[in-house]
Amino acid sequence: MKYAANILETIGHTPLVKLNRVTASLPCPVFAKVEFFNPGNSIKDRMAIKMVEVAEQKGLLKPGGTIIEGTSGNTGMGLALAAVIKGYKCIFTTTDKQSKEKVDILKAVGAEVIVCPTNVEPEDPRSYYSVSKRLATEIPNSFYVNQYDNLANRDAHYEQTGPEIWEQTDGKVTHLIVATGTGGTITGTGKFLKEKNPNIKVWAIDSYGSLLKKYFETGEIDMSEVYPYITEGIGEDFVPQNYDMGVIDAFTKVTDKDGAVMARRITKEEGIFVGYSAGSAVAGLMQLKDTLKPDDVVVVIFHDHGSRYVGKVYNDQWMMERGFLDVKTVKDIVGARRNMPLVTIDADEKVSEAIAKMRKFDIEHIPVTKGSDIIGAVSESGLFNKLIDNPHLKDATVQEVMHAPFPMVSQETPIEKLSVYINRENGAVMTKDESGDHHIVTKYDIIQALGR
Template identity: 60%
Template sequence: MDYAENILGTIGNTPMVKMNALVKDVDALVLAKYETFNPGNSVKDRMALMMIEDAEADGRLQPGGTIIEGTSGNTGMGLALAAIIKGYKLICVMADKQSKEKIDILRAVGAEVVVCPTAVEPDDPRSYYSVSKRLGEETPNSWYVNQYDNPSNAKAHYESTGPEIWKQTDGKVTHFIVGVGTGGTISGVGKYLKEQNPNVKIWGVDTYGSVFKKYHETGIFDENEIYSYITEGIGEDILPKNVNFDIIDGFTKVTDKDAAVYTQRLAKEEGMFLGNSAGSAIKGLLQLKEHFTKDDVVVVLFHDHGSRYVGKMFNDDWMRERGFLDVEISSAADLIKDHDDKPLVTVKTGELVSHAIERMRKFKISQIPVVDAEGFVGSIDETALFAKFMENKDIADMYIADIMQKPFPIVHKNTSIDEISKLITKDNQAVLVDLGDNKHHIITKYDIIKGIK
């Protein structure tokens, strides 16, 4: 009989799949190393098990201990499976940009999850790096994994992923492309492949907001390049010890939008329901296509499964809110269609200025149309309101009718964006759109900026 002793025995030996639709213009055979076939649905199962086994072997992890790690979700899942089988407790520390699905899945397999803010410096005590390290120091009988600097991370890929790729391509692989986060996959696989054939090219896929590409090219750690980004699982604002820059031939950067769009395209055009980093990886490969020839065998590694992103990249509302859907924007109706069901916030001439300020604060808006029994008769704008406040500190108790400006222009819903843009000036901060049936909506500079591709 052919069976595994437990779920950990199913890690590795994932399939290689030929890419077709998305790479039709690429002059090479493109193969995907499809890591979602691991039991935790990601490549991270490999290194999670290796890190635990190595820690057990040298005594860092004791029976009944607590495993603590900062993770984007996938390493946590791999650790959770091993913790279940081996009898450990697991605490996962995650940044709040990670998908809700990842957090829910980790809790479903028994992990305790601590969520930290994304938009802080790595050495900030609130960062998931700092919190992970602190919990490792404070928790009795615990082991802090530190996948970024743990050599067992790259070792796992050197001993398993690299040899599998070499065997599956019959030693014909010429390029290996993968998203880079902790650096374990690219460094371990790259080291093995280059030992077999020094001419194999190793390319990393980076994201905007991460330091890898510039550091590789210049040796400069540029803090000006660091900012928050949406793409999950790749890029860093630190330099993990697992990233072996000497093995990597080059990096290409992929935008958040392209990563999200190509994640959807993989599902819809290749039938590959994959995670966010797969979108980055395939777009990165397409950006590098001039490096390939018809005789090349290009292997791209896809990290994880799409089920962890159904509320994000596979949700059109989420995509639309971030401007990631290529929707044709040409008229007033197009600019407001994602929120035209919301009622127009107005203020009446007989109300106090304090009422307008309260509504601005509540709805987080900067302009309000003023109405009376006749219709739209004026407007309130935060810039003009501030100027009047500087003249009279008691403005909050004045009537709207006494301080309002002229009413916003009203345009038809089919009015072009160019025409609307001409109406918004220093003295006029918005326009109203007539949607028919006595229903109106407001367009501001922010709405027009959102429509820019």
């Protein structure tokens, strides 16, 4: 039989997958090292188990002990899996900008999670760095992992990630792209690859609000570079010891919006359900693409799985609230008409008059009114079917043949969401603007808007 003795034995040997659409404008092939195939759904499983094993070898982590760490979620998951198999307890600190899904997952595997404020300096006693350090001094038989300065972090990638990429590309890799945080992945992987071929370029992707790029370029820690940002898992407000800046050839910063939008594109266009940092990595690659040549072979690290971000990056409302989602809404359709008046018909008018209005204004749908109220609707297709069955209905009142009013929707409703309301049976929706005036939106209007 072929099986793993426990879940930890499934870590590593993740697939390399060619990207076809989001990088179509690049002159060379781009491959994603898809790390969510690890059991904890992220690349952090590699260094988590390595740090635990080194701690055991050094006698820093003893049977029945407690693992303590500050984590954005993924390292915690890897450590938690190790703790489950090896019989340790876990206490993790994280920041309030991390997704709720990450916190819930850590709790699901038995960890205690303490959420700390994001917008404080690392030395602040409330920061997730400081709280984890303090707990390690207060709790007996505990081990503070410190993934930022624990060099077993980068050793894991030197021993595993680098060799895998070299073997999977048959030694043809020319560029490594990593959205970087602790520095372990980019330093360990990059060091191994450069030892194999010093000409390989290692590009680091940073976030606005992080000081890493400035430090790489000047060697100075400039706290004026530091401010709150939304992207999770990358960038830092200090320089972890895992960094060897000599391994890195270039740094570029990516906005919160560009990373989030690209993550959604990768998922939608490549079918790879990625996390936030993968979007940042590819967005950063696109910013540096002008130096690429046709015979280059690019490898991008896809750190984790999109399931960690369903309440954020993959939530339309969350994206729109932050101005990240450039979507057309019902308001855009109404505004494009330049205040064309709404054509209505009174319930007591004849069906023949409704038909005449449809011809005159070249429309298919008309709201039916009674005084100032909209009480129903008539449609060309509905009238056609009724008149075929009974031609005399043209002399009936509209109220006798009308159907229910068109559904009312908010002006902020994205066009893509209108498919819930507009179908074969119902060809339009109604909306009301800030002045209280009603407007109609039809299938034709939607097609026009999507085609612009």
